[in-house]
Amino acid sequence: MRDAVSKRTQSAIDDLCALVRHESLLGNEASAQGWISDKFAAMGLDVERVKIDISALRDQPGFSPPVIDDYDGRENVVGLHRPKNPTGKSLILNGHMDVVPTGPAEQWRHGPFTPHVEDDWIYGRGAGDMKAGIIAYCQALQALHDIGLEPAAPVALQSVIEEECTGNGALACLHAGYKADCAIIPEPFNQTLMTAQLGVMWFQIHVSGSPAHVLDTSAGSNAIESAFGFFETLKEVEEIWNHPTHRHAAFGAHVHPVNFNLGKIEGGEWASTVPPVCTADIRVGFYPGMELEKVRETIEAVKQSALDNHPACKGAKIEITYRGFQAEGCEMDINHPMMSMIGDIHQEVTGKEIKNLASTATTDARFFQIYGNIPATCYGPKAERIHGIDERVSIASMMEVTEVLALFIADWCGVQKRAT
Amino acid sequence: MRDAVSKRTQSAIDDLCALVRHESLLGNEASAQGWISDKFAAMGLDVERVKIDISALRDQPGFSPPVIDDYDGRENVVGLHRPKNPTGKSLILNGHMDVVPTGPAEQWRHGPFTPHVEDDWIYGRGAGDMKAGIIAYCQALQALHDIGLEPAAPVALQSVIEEECTGNGALACLHAGYKADCAIIPEPFNQTLMTAQLGVMWFQIHVSGSPAHVLDTSAGSNAIESAFGFFETLKEVEEIWNHPTHRHAAFGAHVHPVNFNLGKIEGGEWASTVPPVCTADIRVGFYPGMELEKVRETIEAVKQSALDNHPACKGAKIEITYRGFQAEGCEMDINHPMMSMIGDIHQEVTGKEIKNLASTATTDARFFQIYGNIPATCYGPKAERIHGIDERVSIASMMEVTEVLALFIADWCGVQKRAT
The missing domain is CATH 3.40.630.10 (Zn peptidases)
Structure with a gap:
């Protein structure tokens, strides 16, 4: 042969x-x-x-x-x-x-x-x-x-x-x-x-800030910064899921099995305008045995936490669309x-x-x-x-x-x- | 009349x-x-x-x-x-x-x-x-x-x-x-x-990361996150310039005269790919009497500081193009x-x-x-x-x-x- x-x-x-x-x-x-x-x-x-x-x-x-x-x-x-x-x-x-x-x-x-x-x-x-x-x-x-x-x-x-x-x-x-x-x-x-x-989930966040002239950035909320505030909050979950105590046995030997990726972003239209909207595509990984619905619940909880606690998300609106991989x-x-x-x-x-x-x-x-x-x-x-x-x-x-x-x-x- | x-x-x-x-x-x-x-x-x-x-x-x-x-x-x-x-x-x-x-x-x-x-x-x-x-x-x-x-x-x-x-x-x-x-x-x-x-300067940053499959995000550097790392570093300058001791007299009474704005961003192309490039348009304000050349030197110093010190900028390349307002x-x-x-x-x-x-x-x-x-x-x-x-x-x-x-x-x- x-x-x-x-x-x-x-x-x-x-x-x-x-x-x-x-x-x-x-x-x-x-x-x-x-x-x-x-x-x-x-x-x-x-x-x-x-x-x-x-x-x-x-x-x-x-x-x-x-x-x-x-x-x-x-x-x-x-x-x-x-x-x-x-x-x-x-x-x-x-x-x-x-x-x-x-x-x-x-x-x-x-x-x-x-x-x-x-x-x-x-x-x-x-x-x-x-x-x-x-x-x-x-x-x-x-x-x-x-x-x-x-x-x-x-x-x-x-x-x-x-x-x-x-x-x-x-x-x-x-x-x-x-x-x-x-x-x-x-x-x-x-x-x-x-x-x-691993399981993989894709979703898109649509962030609406409140546009304003940059002469007072505090008058609007910056949708691009809010998108990042969301992702920063989400990364805390990545850290938790990678922690040895949270791992699925099959992934015990990996350095960093669960990867969250901010893969694509688009927002704003003018350097001197506080950007009113921003869209970002995010990929999260998760372990076998985790239900898709539970993963989505986690993501929604992250959204609420970001809106409640992250300074960059103050006054923003975040909508999440699940499209692409919903893969167990x-x-x-x-x-x-x-x-x-x-x-x-x-x-x-x-x-x-x-x-x-x-x-x-x-x-x-x-x-x-x-x-x-x-x-x-x-x-x-x-x-x-x-x-x-x-x-x-x-x-x-x-x-x-x-x-x-x-x-x-x-x-x-x-x-x-x-x-x- | x-x-x-x-x-x-x-x-x-x-x-x-x-x-x-x-x-x-x-x-x-x-x-x-x-x-x-x-x-x-x-x-x-x-x-x-x-x-x-x-x-x-x-x-x-x-x-x-x-x-x-x-x-x-x-x-x-x-x-x-x-x-x-x-x-x-x-x-x-x-x-x-x-x-x-x-x-x-x-x-x-x-x-x-x-x-x-x-x-x-x-x-x-x-x-x-x-x-x-x-x-x-x-x-x-x-x-x-x-x-x-x-x-x-x-x-x-x-x-x-x-x-x-x-x-x-x-x-x-x-x-x-x-x-x-x-x-x-x-x-x-x-x-x-x-x-x-105020003076106003616009510039665009072009960030190159190192693209890779998201299965190991640590194999590449995320250009979108690097762009944010740069902006976070830049915001430290905004804070300093707004501090009462650094203010131009004409702006002494303002709550927050100097505003830096991340007005536009575009990066990545796929949720499951670590984004290789990201472009962002940024606006900075500065006081009368500050020379344009000095402002640009500050921005270049921020870039170097971000590359040296910000974890999200590790391994990234950042190019800065000054276009639009170079306004004293x-x-x-x-x-x-x-x-x-x-x-x-x-x-x-x-x-x-x-x-x-x-x-x-x-x-x-x-x-x-x-x-x-x-x-x-x-x-x-x-x-x-x-x-x-x-x-x-x-x-x-x-x-x-x-x-x-x-x-x-x-x-x-x-x-x-x-x-x-």
């Missing part, structure tokens, strides 16, 4: 570079999804498209209010291997095609969507998170094909949208009925085995055979014992694990600076993941002679 | 409402300037237009780097009364046509550019600051005309742009050679006599005959002693006073919530100012029978 995978290295690099060129930012996923659709078809898979039908998903557990409302032309793509006489255990390999914004493009050495290969690294927005994972699961199946084999059980390759903001892409696939005996997502977690993931945390079933099989194959391929990861971010694994009754985890390549400037993924690691996935398919699904 | 002015009340209201309808925001002053040009012409004045030629102004004292670069079609308008045989002292009546942004239009009871008359108030953006002042100086001259008189000395009515961000409009008029024995600006300062004004503070000549004449007429018209005002904002008076050797002050109507929501001006006050200006013209310039 190593030979078969090794021979595919250049193909994997070429594929990843081609895919990075598709600027699959939120709302702009169609051309990348077209590329993967063609790829799946060329691999001999049955290709299906899965629409994200908000009216159908809205009442499903795990649904998150969209960040952009229009899902027209924005679909998941699924490539299905359906053996005529299935014998083994079925498998879903899932990856997300959406990438996060690039930051200032001029800060990238070669531009965010101009893939660049240097030594062992491929640079580009989404190269690591997680187009390399998508390429890896494709190449794994192709490596089997190369040696005349194919899985003996159904395998679904899923390329979904909106992993980075709602998870509604993965939810739509689940709702469409795709099931399997387990699911693996090759997220760029440095070939660790994910055993738990979850723990994986570390005793499931799928988990030990990944660990064993990883050790066989790399010569090293696999390390477990309790992720401080969310992934689409939650849909399979919590809502789909499908044991799931993440196992994917080494990448650096995901969400940052000059994001990059290790080619060697991508190929090791390809090999691990190919062997996993062979062991989990069984193999048979490839039908022609 | 009171009768003549009183009879013009409805005309003044109509004129002000007409003028408020012109949305003379920065860059959009042309239609309002067209209106006043027609008005000046209808009053029998010679109308001149004064271009803002940045290449000519750039090296003039008092110049401020523009906020928007294009001055095409954005001109000052001057209406000139030129008596054939001038005898008295000449006068400039100056007002600015530009208005500040409106804030959220939906928060206005009747929309910012939908003038609304209720009891003694006219509502609208710019109604007070300072279209009522412009209408007042027009109506004052018209009241003289109504009783068959005209000034015996040259009078220039100036309607300038960019008082609210650079002062380059007033500077262009000065540079074009308009001179007089004194200048009055009917800024909406509640019929006080302005004896001093100044003191007026309170012993000048023009000042006492305004005070005397105010008392005659209102029955009350005039109050002095040391303004905590800047006005175009600085150009006349510091750079033009033209004694200048502000005396204008009562207005409320300038730069705020539901800005409004008192009609009674506007008409009192009209009367004071008419009497001032008569006393200062002398009058003669109106030429027909």
Whole structure:
């Protein structure tokens, strides 16, 4: 298998570079999804498209209010291997095609969507998170094909949208009925085995101050400063949740598992006017087992505390809108055979014992694990600076993941002679 | 004179409402300037237009780097009364046509550019600051005309742009050679006599953090939080400058003369990405006698202190651009005959002693006073919530100012029978 995978290295690099060129930012996923659709078809898979039908998903557990409302032309793509006489255990390999914004493009050495290969690294927005994972699961199946084999059980390759903001892409696939005996997502977690993931909640605060001429700033309340007053108050909760006594056991070893992020802000319009309005987008992390409703109650309590006690919030109005991730945390079933099989194959391929990861971010694994009754985890390549400037993924690691996935398919699904 | 002015009340209201309808925001002053040009012409004045030629102004004292670069079609308008045989002292009546942004239009009871008359108030953006002042100086001259008189000395009515961000409009008029024995600006300062004004400086900070996935916020530095760290450090200077021991004598009685304002902010692009960049517009006030260069040195020292000491600024880069107001503070000549004449007429018209005002904002008076050797002050109507929501001006006050200006013209310039 190593030979078969090794021979595919250049193909994997070429594929990843081609895919990075598709600027699959939120709302702009169609051309990348077209590329993967063609790829799946060329691999001999049955290709299906899965629409994200908000009216159908809205009442499903795990649904998150969209960040952009229009899902027209924005679909998941699924490539299905359906053996005529299935014998083994079925498998879903899932990856997300959406990438996060690039930051200032001029800060990238070669531009965010101009893939660049240097030594062992491929640079580009989404190269690591997680187009390399998508390429890896494709190449794994192709490596089997190369040696005349194919899985003996159904395998679904899923390329979904909106992993980075709602998870509604993965939810739509689940709702469409795709099931399997387990699911693996090759997220760029440095070939660790994910055993738990935090919950993540996004919300937007809309702060109204009281605008006035700056000749007397005390006559108005500054909405920008009020927004910060809220965030300062919120950070006290972050500190408490990170305190060892408050931690979920799975995150005991982390330096700082729970991260609150003031990710975006916009307020005011004139240097000499006390700004009347300010909007800020905030992300909070929280532990598995904490209910979404309780997290929201905490946030509302923070708002009241800020209004009551923070000097910068005096006289302000704060409205909170929950949109984007309303994502529960979850723990994986570390005793499931799928988990030990990944660990064993990883050790066989790399010569090293696999390390477990309790992720401080969310992934689409939650849909399979919590809502789909499908044991799931993440196992994917080494990448650096995901969400940052000059994001990059290790080619060697991508190929090791390809090999691990190919062997996993062979062991989990069984193999048979490839039908022609 | 009171009768003549009183009879013009409805005309003044109509004129002000007409003028408020012109949305003379920065860059959009042309239609309002067209209106006043027609008005000046209808009053029998010679109308001149004064271009803002940045290449000519750039090296003039008092110049401020523009906020928007294009001055095409954005001109000052001057209406000139030129008596054939001038005898008295000449006068400039100056007002600015530009208005500040409106804030959220939906928060206005009747929309910012939908003038609304209720009891003694006219509502609208710019109604007070300072279209009522412009209408007042027009109506004052018209009241003289109504009783068959005209000034015996040259009078220039100036309607300038960019008082609210650079002062380059007033500077262009000065540079074009308009001179007089004194200048009055009917800024909406509640019929006080302005004896001093603060300096004002605008600058923009560009903060670069180090973007990263929020799964470990400590891996990046948050540019939004760094921007706030800078502003927090800057506010320490505001506190020092407001301390009684640091105050300029003219501002000794103020509660809080020096105001620093974080007026606008924009940063980040994604809730789950540590924001890589943030831009903020800041306004600082400072006392007459403080040199611009010293103020900038203070700001640069604050930047270094924030980078060295503020935890939120660790690892950030901060660049500062000085654009918009680089406006020195100044003191007026309170012993000048023009000042006492305004005070005397105010008392005659209102029955009350005039109050002095040391303004905590800047006005175009600085150009006349510091750079033009033209004694200048502000005396204008009562207005409320300038730069705020539901800005409004008192009609009674506007008409009192009209009367004071008419009497001032008569006393200062002398009058003669109106030429027909």
